[in-house]
Amino acid sequence: MPLVRSWVDSANTAECPFPLNNLPCGVFTASDGEKRCGVAIGDRIVDVSALEAAGLIVFHGGPLLDHPGWNRLMAAGPEVWSSLRAQLTELLEEGAARRSAVERHLVTLAGAQLHLPFQVVEYTDFYAGRHHALNVGTMFRGAENALPPNWLHIPIGYNGRASSVVVSGTDVRRPWGQLKGPDDVVPRFAPSQRFDIELEIGAVVGLPSKSGQPVTVAEADAMIFGYVLLNDWSARDIQAWEYQPLGPFQSKATATTISPWIVMKAALETFRVSTPAREVPLLPHLAEPGPLLYDIALEVGLTPEDAAETILSRTNYREMYYSAAQQLAHHTTAGSPMNTGDLLGSGTISGPLKENRGSLLELSWGGKEPLTLENGETRSFLHDNDIVTLRGVAKGDGYIIGFGDCTGRILPALADPYSRQG
Incomplete structure (x- = not known):
């Protein structure tokens, strides 16, 4: 077009x-x-x-x-x-x-x-990018056990906090939480030292579904109103202590930032692409009826205080293993009704190369390979007053479809998180 x-x-x-x-x-x-x-x-x-x-x-x-x-x-x-x-x-x-x-x-x-362009009713975040899941799994479980046994069969997700979804430009306070290092006998309560970003696309549900009635993947695609850029801020050290056996909780509850504009699905129709080839066929109820991903070029920029921006990563939404429609359809399989205003995070979008990784956890390989910024500073995880900017565009014939920047600045942790003064 x-x-x-x-x-x-x-x-x-x-x-x-x-x-x-x-x-x-x-x-x-x-x-x-x-x-x-x-x-x-x-x-x-x-x-x-x-x-x-x-x-x-x-x-x-x-x-x-x-x-x-x-x-x-x-x-x-x-x-x-x-x-x-x-x-x-x-x-x-x-x-x-x-x-x-x-x-x-x-x-x-x-x-x-x-x-915020809409009232976020519920928020679900997925773990549906294969490159990201392989990277993270390799770091913590080794390459031979990188993917959980269920990963190639269902889009794994967890229910997040709709109340902590904020619009681009909102400052994000470094969180406190329970931290336990490998040599610690007991955990301690302290500010997160491994605060991270996750480059994602968020699907915004327009049409609701009925309680007890699963929807097909095609029906789920028709329910989606549009898409936003999404940064699911993640405290990796809090997550490492809390996530077994039920997964993320406080490590993901600080904030989720979305871009200020919802790009309607109709604006992205000419950019549809198929999900990647599958080595394990999906069960019929999750099979893709047609191209359900989009060719959207993405990048992550980090700007330290009083310094120039460094582009940390470039990747594409087409790298996702599961589409938003498949995630939404899976969400309804047990009968859970979806509501107008529900938000589904895609999961971290990483590509096959190091420069395509969508989180600092991957880019620094758990802190073992710090990144060098344009001003000579290094980063394994976010420093106070760092500004993170996500950008995304679909490139058409003589035009682009953009979402607006998705930005957030890290504020220092409160000296006393339980103080009611100030």
């Missing part, structure tokens, strides 16, 4: 992450101080809440964008999602008849305050 040209000139450049082909959904603070639903176009945000109030966008059955969040529209289903894109395209495309009516509802993107 070629670039669809807009009368917003900045949307027509090959480097713009928000062309008319994209139309990602977010929430921003308007000039009157209210939070509104907005869609990014070029270097602007179109206030779609205002467009709906002015009658420039109309949905059968009444307003869907008159509150600061996309959950109500997501729950309305794929026909409404398509209607939104069609109406916005008509209003924003080159030569649009109602351009003057829309122009008054544009705001500048630069400097705009952005918020």
Whole structure:
């Protein structure tokens, strides 16, 4: 698909992450101080809440964008999602008849305050990237036992904390927790010293499912509204002590950062690719009915305090072993209902080479191979005041589809985490 040209000139450049082909959904603070639903176009945000109030966008059955969040529209289903894109395209495309009516509802993107684009109802994180699982398993169990016996049969996951999902730009405080080194007789309570990132894509569930009713992989794909970049911050030293036998708990509860824009699934259709070839066939209920991954180029940047950024890793979402639709279908197999606003983390996205690894745990090989940054400093895990930025784009014919940066800065641990002062 070629670039669809807009009368917003900045949307027509090959480097713009928000062309008319994209139309990602977010929430921003308007000039009157209210939070509104907005869609990014070029270097602007179109206030779609205002467009709906002015009658420039109309949905059968009444307003869907008159509150600061996309959950109500997501729950309305794929026909409404398509209607939104069609109406916005008509209003924003080159030569649009109602351009003057829309122009008054544009705001500048630069400097705009952005918020979580939807209410996160539940959050599940998966362990579904084969390169990541092989790397981590090799570090801790040896190459011959790297993958758990079930790994090639089901997408492994755990239920996380929806309450700790934050929008890009939110500072993340270094957590305290129980730590126990290999030579320690008992654990100690201290700040994490092995705080890490995980490069992921998050799938945003639009349509709910019914309790007791599993969905097929194809049905699951139809339920997904769109995708965000996702950084699942991980305290590896807390995780090493707590994860047996039930897996991550406090090590993953500090924060999960997502990008401010939901890229609707429709914007990614031309970038679909198949999951990798399988050495062990999946059971029929998890088999892929068609291409369900996406060709999305990803990178991780780390910026130390008062220094230039270093690109730590470059990889691609197509490296995932299980797609979001397969993860969602698996989530429902025991009858668990999925809700509008559920968020599914893909799991760390790593590739086959060292420079493709999506976590510091892998990049530094558990701290044994520290990375050298552009300013000469080294990193095995995150230092205080480090800023981590995830980026992702799908590259089309003369345009790109972007998500907006997914960033977070590490604040020092509290001196006394139980103090109620300050």
